[in-house]
Amino acid sequence: MALCVTSLRSGGLIATYQCQSACPHCLYRGGPGRSPDYIDQGTAAACFAKALSLGAVTMHVGGGEPLADPLGLAGVLAAAAETGMGIEYVETSGAWYDDADEAVELLTELRSMGLGSLLVSMSPMLNGFVPLAKTLGVMAAARAAGVAVFPWQEHFLADLKQFDPETTHPFAAYLHHFGPGYPAAILDRTWIHLGGRAFDLFAPALGRQPVETILAKASPDCLRELSDTSHFHMDLYGDYVPGLCSGLAFRVDDLGAPLDSERYPILTTLAESGIAGLYDYAAALEGYEARTEGYVNKCELCQDIRRHLSERGWFESNELSPPEFYASI
Numbered sequence: 001m002a003l004c005v006t007s008l009r010s011g012g013l014i015a016t017y018q019c020q021s022a023c024p025h026c027l028y029r030g031g032p033g034r035s036p037d038y039i040d041q042g043t044a045a046a047c048f049a050k051a052l053s054l055g056a057v058t059m060h061v062g063g064g065e066p067l068a069d070p071l072g073l074a075g076v077l078a079a080a081a082e083t084g085m086g087i088e089y090v091e092t093s094g095a096w097y098d099d100a101d102e103a104v105e106l107l108t109e110l111r112s113m114g115l116g117s118l119l120v121s122m123s124p125m126l127n128g129f130v131p132l133a134k135t136l137g138v139m140a141a142a143r144a145a146g147v148a149v150f151p152w153q154e155h156f157l158a159d160l161k162q163f164d165p166e167t168t169h170p171f172a173a174y175l176h177h178f179g180p181g182y183p184a185a186i187l188d189r190t191w192i193h194l195g196g197r198a199f200d201l202f203a204p205a206l207g208r209q210p211v212e213t214i215l216a217k218a219s220p221d222c223l224r225e226l227s228d229t230s231h232f233h234m235d236l237y238g239d240y241v242p243g244l245c246s247g248l249a250f251r252v253d254d255l256g257a258p259l260d261s262e263r264y265p266i267l268t269t270l271a272e273s274g275i276a277g278l279y280d281y282a283a284a285l286e287g288y289e290a291r292t293e294g295y296v297n298k299c300e301l302c303q304d305i306r307r308h309l310s311e312r313g314w315f316e317s318n319e320l321s322p323p324e325f326y327a328s329i
């Protein structure tokens with residue numbers, strides 16, 4: 001059955017893929033090396049209008065780092081006000097924080113434009129790039145500015161407090177301190193979607209399996225995952241990211257009707273015949289060969305096949321987007 005997304009539940013707007021941090025579990029492979037492109041107000045308004053027309057009444061703003069460009073974020077908040085989209089929260093890594101007074105001033109101004117709640121990232125993965133002191137500084141500044149704070153995820157605070165808060169600590173320091181079982185313990189404690197960079201981070205805990213095993217146990221199609229709108233995303237380029245399948249995309253304008261199989265052959269193959277279908281498709285068309293070290297799950301195989309297609313010139317396709325996602329693998 002063709003992929004067709006006719007209603008939306010809860011989702012986010014990716015304002016930029018650039019971030020001062022490059023967390024080893026980032027689903028979207030954000031980082032300093034990504035383009036500084038930031039969503040413009042018109043694109044944000046078009047995304048919000050489309051989401052509203054399909055039933056989503058609130059969205060969050062994420063990235064990358066949405067606060068890397070405060071003026072750009074002001075444009076997103078203006079677009080939300082203009083279209084009637086409610087903003088649940090804006091995400092931040094806190095990397096931009098330098099001075100308490102300046103942070104309060106900035107957040108107060110953004111609050112007057114509609115920023116009601118700030119999700120402040122807090123994790124051992126982020127601590128490799130952002131000292132805990134900055135994370136706590138942003139939280140205090142938000143409260144002082146009258147912006148609600150949503151620490152994500154606060155249960156990591158006890159782990160972070162084991163280290164000097166004034167500086168960064170790479171994930172390797174956590175492995176050294178808590179032992180090699182730490183990644184597995186993280187997966188026990190919290191849900192982290194396996195996608196983007198997370199495959200490499202958690203492969204030692206989860207192991208990798210040969211392609212034959214992955215294909216044998218995979219579901220016959222990916223329609224359920226691609227149609228999942230419980231945490232959807234739209235991005236600065238006017239693309240919709242189906243499910244949590246980062247690196248796959250179709251135009252926001254194409255929401256609401258069955259996808260054209262000629263315009264979207266990869267998504268159509270995945271929706272109709274799953275990872276086995278994509279594997280056969282890429283092997284026949286572009287000589288894809290599975291790697292010997294295997295894969296964590298079908299989604300890592302999917303990402304690897306898509307990387308191969310991107311390298312073989314498919315980076316201009318409508319559905320392997322943004323191309324930088326694959327260039328960063």
Ligand code: SF4
Pocket residue numbers: 222225226243244245246270275298299300302303
């Ligand atoms: S195999 Fe690909 S399309 Fe299917 S759920 Fe995983 S990432 Fe999404």
